[in-house]
Amino acid sequence: MLEPIASHIRGLTPVLLLPFIYFVVRVFQKYGSRGAHYPPGPPTLPIIGNLLAFPRERPEIKFAEWARQYGDVISLKVLSQTIIVIQTPTLLKELFEKKGISNTYRPVSIIIGMLVPSGLNFAFCHETDDAWKAMRKASQSLLSKESLKHFEDLQHAEMTQTMVDFLRDPQVSIPAPYFINCILTCRRRKEWYMHIHRFTFSLALGIIYGKRCPLFTSPDVRDFLRVNHRFMDMLDLGRAPPVDTFPILKYVPKRWAKWKRNVEHIHHLQEGLYERLVDDVRVRVDSDMGNGSFMEVLVRNAEGMGMRDKRYLSYFGGTLLEGADIASPTLHSIVLLAIAFPDKQQLAAEEIERVVGTLRVPRLEDLENLPYTRAFVSECFRFMPVSPLGVPHEMVRDEVINGILYPKGAIVFQNTWHMFHDERYFERPYDFLPERFLEHPHGVKAGVVDDPARRDNLLFGGGRRVCPGMNLARTNLDLLPAYMFWAFKFSSPLDPATGKPKPVDLTRIKDGLAIAPLPFDCDIVPRAKERADVLQQEFARAAEFLRPLELEITDEDKKYNATYRDV
Numbered sequence: 001m002l003e004p005i006a007s008h009i010r011g012l013t014p015v016l017l018l019p020f021i022y023f024v025v026r027v028f029q030k031y032g033s034r035g036a037h038y039p040p041g042p043p044t045l046p047i048i049g050n051l052l053a054f055p056r057e058r059p060e061i062k063f064a065e066w067a068r069q070y071g072d073v074i075s076l077k078v079l080s081q082t083i084i085v086i087q088t089p090t091l092l093k094e095l096f097e098k099k100g101i102s103n104t105y106r107p108v109s110i111i112i113g114m115l116v117p118s119g120l121n122f123a124f125c126h127e128t129d130d131a132w133k134a135m136r137k138a139s140q141s142l143l144s145k146e147s148l149k150h151f152e153d154l155q156h157a158e159m160t161q162t163m164v165d166f167l168r169d170p171q172v173s174i175p176a177p178y179f180i181n182c183i184l185t186c187r188r189r190k191e192w193y194m195h196i197h198r199f200t201f202s203l204a205l206g207i208i209y210g211k212r213c214p215l216f217t218s219p220d221v222r223d224f225l226r227v228n229h230r231f232m233d234m235l236d237l238g239r240a241p242p243v244d245t246f247p248i249l250k251y252v253p254k255r256w257a258k259w260k261r262n263v264e265h266i267h268h269l270q271e272g273l274y275e276r277l278v279d280d281v282r283v284r285v286d287s288d289m290g291n292g293s294f295m296e297v298l299v300r301n302a303e304g305m306g307m308r309d310k311r312y313l314s315y316f317g318g319t320l321l322e323g324a325d326i327a328s329p330t331l332h333s334i335v336l337l338a339i340a341f342p343d344k345q346q347l348a349a350e351e352i353e354r355v356v357g358t359l360r361v362p363r364l365e366d367l368e369n370l371p372y373t374r375a376f377v378s379e380c381f382r383f384m385p386v387s388p389l390g391v392p393h394e395m396v397r398d399e400v401i402n403g404i405l406y407p408k409g410a411i412v413f414q415n416t417w418h419m420f421h422d423e424r425y426f427e428r429p430y431d432f433l434p435e436r437f438l439e440h441p442h443g444v445k446a447g448v449v450d451d452p453a454r455r456d457n458l459l460f461g462g463g464r465r466v467c468p469g470m471n472l473a474r475t476n477l478d479l480l481p482a483y484m485f486w487a488f489k490f491s492s493p494l495d496p497a498t499g500k501p502k503p504v505d506l507t508r509i510k511d512g513l514a515i516a517p518l519p520f521d522c523d524i525v526p527r528a529k530e531r532a533d534v535l536q537q538e539f540a541r542a543a544e545f546l547r548p549l550e551l552e553i554t555d556e557d558k559k560y561n562a563t564y565r566d567v
């Protein structure tokens, strides 16, 4: 009796099988395998593609290795997602600049969507919609070379305070006048690390909101650092669960998903801080106590600048602070490299002394006469680029360059690290040699035809989403090292067992979207007592530029000013 049914099923088999085979082929095409004309890359496995081979740490180094094997542009598959890595300045120009319209979007991130409402994070928002355009336009005017000129005195004043902070030892209470007590060989521990964070934050806060933080424990800087490190951690590959790869994870109830509770907490902290900062500005505007900050202009004219929603202002300002914070790890790595290569630091210090002398601090105008010092900084950028893979873009439509397809939906990274270590152009790329930038403006070896698209600011990305903060970053990063090497000698502490400086470990870094040296010990020794005196006088003068930004400071901040500045 079953025979007729079985033969009927047998008859149906080809009919059922064909759609099934079609389905399987489609799944295999979509998941795990590269399409025709995609950039080459390491072999894929069915369905999962390169998931297992995807580097978890320092991906830029593995991508560079694959560039040597497969070519200047590679692609990887992680399930259905295509990831493309472009690894030369020419490709950056061809794709991000010439075909920028196809890749102005950032990849969708479920976590960012939960952290920041309605795509208001200027740096990470997916679409380049009207909100993004308004923020982009406003940031370009705020951070243009022209408008930053108004903040030069503030910049010097904050740098001077940072040098003074390096001088004082927060672990020892030093009676005034403390410079007399500041013995020339005092050892600083990791507080210097935080002084750099304070500098970067306080300067950005001054420019954007017209207020400042004298201490790294001042409420704004303390709250910002507390939340921003957690925020950046959530964005780093592999730190949070891969919700974007497996969106089903977003349905896991909060009580079993610690990352969800973290996201909620970060959201709450960010919102509180960023709104509080705008509210401070509003109060000043309403009581006619403005000091000309950028946010005041926005508060007065939000509608005219396309920022109708109240939250635009708070998140816009917040994103600029987040962007500016990336200068801190860059400065930390400059110190790390200075102690790792003391002879190079010494050459910079000697040059600064020749040009600036001992009776005044360096000024912006000195920079053009400090080629070695600038070469030192450029070599730090090259050797340890803070943003080794840039910030990813997303293809919003197919593009073909030299017969290679950049498909719609692909996530594109720029491997800045490889662009700076490519053996075809750099002599001994793994050695720290500032001199290379004296011989060639981009540090490239003699006798090779350089990549024609190489330019000064590759580190800051390209195309329509290029970093709007690069002018501010660049002047800070050139000038602060000039201050530092003028005033101090930085060195690795002596090892009591050997009596020699402890070896410097250049691999102890926090990986991620922005890499950062982990806190390390460093002796910071004033080069001469006279320079400490010059700093003290400069700091007293700097009060003129700092005081107008101190309307809201705490008693603790006031105490600091009274003890160290207004003496």
Ligand code: HEM
Pocket: 122, 123, 124, 136, 139, 143, 204, 319, 320, 321, 322, 323, 324, 325, 326, 327, 330, 386, 387, 390, 391, 392, 393, 459, 460, 461, 462, 463, 464, 465, 466, 467, 468, 469, 470, 472, 473
């Ligand atoms: C060492 C310092 C800095 C480095 C290396 C750096 C690097 C970058 C990079 C690579 C991008 C992505 C560009 C792209 O998508 O192609 C970016 C975007 C951005 N940066 Fe910076 N940056 C620095 C400092 C700053 C500063 C000081 C600010 C603000 C005051 C800032 C604000 C931003 C913002 C808002 C974006 C997002 C722009 C957009 O998506 O339209 N950055 N930065």
